[in-house]
Amino acid sequence: MLEAENLECVRGERRLFAGLGFTLSAGELLYLQGRNGAGKTSLLRMLIGLLPPEDGEIRWQGRPIRSQKDDYHGALCYLGHLNAIKEELTPLENLLAAARLGGTTLPEDDAIDALEQVGLAGREDLACKYLSQGQKRRVALARLVVDRRPLWILDEPFVALDVLAVDWLAGIISGHLQRGGMAVMTTHQPVAIPAGRVRELRIG
Numbered sequence: 364m365l366e367a368e369n370l371e372c373v374r375g376e377r378r379l380f381a382g383l384g385f386t387l388s389a390g391e392l393l394y395l396q397g398r399n400g401a402g403k404t405s406l407l408r409m410l411i412g413l414l415p416p417e418d419g420e421i422r423w424q425g426r427p428i429r430s431q432k433d434d435y436h437g438a439l440c441y442l443g444h445l446n447a448i449k450e451e452l453t454p455l456e457n458l459l460a461a462a463r464l465g466g467t468t469l470p471e472d473d474a475i476d477a478l479e480q481v482g483l484a485g486r487e488d489l490a491c492k493y494l495s496q497g498q499k500r501r502v503a504l505a506r507l508v509v510d511r512r513p514l515w516i517l518d519e520p521f522v523a524l525d526v527l528a529v530d531w532l533a534g535i536i537s538g539h540l541q542r543g544g545m546a547v548m549t550t551h552q553p554v555a556i557p558a559g560r561v562r563e564l565r566i567g
């Protein structure tokens with residue numbers, strides 16, 4: 364279970380939010396909503412432990428995340444709105460490297476299957492700098508196909524995807540929730556996630 368209690372966020376001179384709280388259990392999805400600049404990405408950065416809250420506390424499985432950094436980071440998969448892929452590496456190399464950084468070993472055949480699922484069959488060995496924006500996004504999203512960590516934190520995951528890919532990703536997130544996973548997600552576009560309990564939290 365992920366819990367946030369009485370969170371306050373100040374950036375520069377501005378207080379973006381205060382008194383913010385939620386609870387997220389297995390199989391639940393939290394949609395963060397709010398206008399541009401409301402503080403959604405700032406909240407996600409707090410949830411992954413990169414931005415300490417001005418006030419309040421975030422707990423994972425009942426314990427503050429600041430007291431169990433390794434366990435908590437081992438349980439979460441973060442996908443930022445930048446793709447965090449290495450342009451000089453191929454999609455296959457990027458996916459294998461991301462798994463290693465996340466502390467797991469990914470068999471190469473599984474990585475190739477994941478890239479095929481995201482529509483990159485035949486481009487596994489092309490340096491990512493030669494891919495389109497949408498294809499780069501797909502390389503980043505291929506991580507989700509093979510990720511079995513319980514908590515996904517996703518910043519605008521649907522950006523730059525075509526209609527088919529949006530449906531595909533909604534299915535991947537649904538599968539994660541059905542397996543008892545949890546997800547926190549920002550998105551400016553309404554996307555139907557057909558499985559799991561969906562909650563909404565509006566900031567600002």
Ligand SMILES: Nc1ncnc2c1ncn2[C@@H]1O[C@H](COP(=O)(O)OP(=O)(O)OP(=O)(O)O)[C@@H](O)[C@H]1O
Pocket residue numbers: 374375376379397398399400401402403404405406
């Ligand atoms: N390091 C920083 N120093 C000062 N202000 C910052 C910093 N980082 C972000 N901000 C400000 O905090 C506010 C919230 O930014 P944030 O990225 O969290 O918004 P958001 O809700 O994710 O917006 P969007 O929908 O446009 O992505 C913005 O006004 C931004 O300029």
